[in-house]
Amino acid sequence: MSKHLSLFEKRRRRNRTALRSRAGVRPRLHVHRSGKHIYAQVIDDEAGRTVAAASTLAGHEGATSNVAAATEVGKRVAEAAKAAGVTRVVFDRGGFLFHGRVKALAEAAREAGLEF
Template sequence: MATSKKEQRLRRARQTRARIALQGAVRLTVFRTNLHIYASVISGDGSTVLASASTAEKEVREQLKETGSNVAAATLIGKRIAEKAKAAGVEKVAFDRAGYQYHGRVKALAEAAREAGLQF
């Protein structure tokens, strides 16, 4: 049975999310496309988005002046999501990489969020 890359990624994401749900932790989830990267902080029960940041936001696009699909953009989003999460009263999160490899843009976002004060 041939499965697509997307199906494989979603299967990996499901496994991670099941583990995080058992812990009942607030999660920092990442989604990336060829043009943008998105990060959201989602409540422990999975019902509420507490904070979000992406390269598609107008003020971020003005800061970047180029594409949102590079490590510099991911680093900026990591800092923004950490600031927004702290403003929402969240200090500790579980990192949900959504089946993506911990490499490149996903890694840059995670490290920037850690440096800005989020714990995971």
Template structure:
């Protein structure tokens, strides 16, 4: 199997466990140039908050969106937007990506700014 197939297998397992919790989820996706985070409602139908390195305000702060500093800023931004929407705790859906590097920085930054998972 190739890297994408194994990542998608991991994602399937993670989403099954997260959906069983019946709470809002923090879904993260990364590409080589950008990182995206969104909070999806417990029923999975609506996006409550979203943040990424392609947004103008974050793009100004970060020169390049594919590094740990950018992930840290996106994590802070998504935590602030979640608080504004009244979300205190979420389940972390890392979309099959390993909990390492940019994914870990985003998660740690979100936790530092008040999001619980």
């Protein structure tokens, strides 16, 4: 086992540390991207529970690994979060770069009413 961290793991830790310092009591919008799907969930870390979630797995037909699908997931997670009473979140991109599908999801969530 290597004692050196991968670039992804370095970005993930750096991002999570920065989020903890500025998040306060706001829940976080966490994004995970795989080769075929994209997942988003709003997590309340103080209560230790998921408030809202959406992904390309649940009820999404057609292409799953493109910007259009990520945009749809962003809209759905924002609507679910607003229905649960959450309007302000911090964006947790993990170790993923803010580009492409991750960026599309974030912009769609902002347009649908989430503030971050």
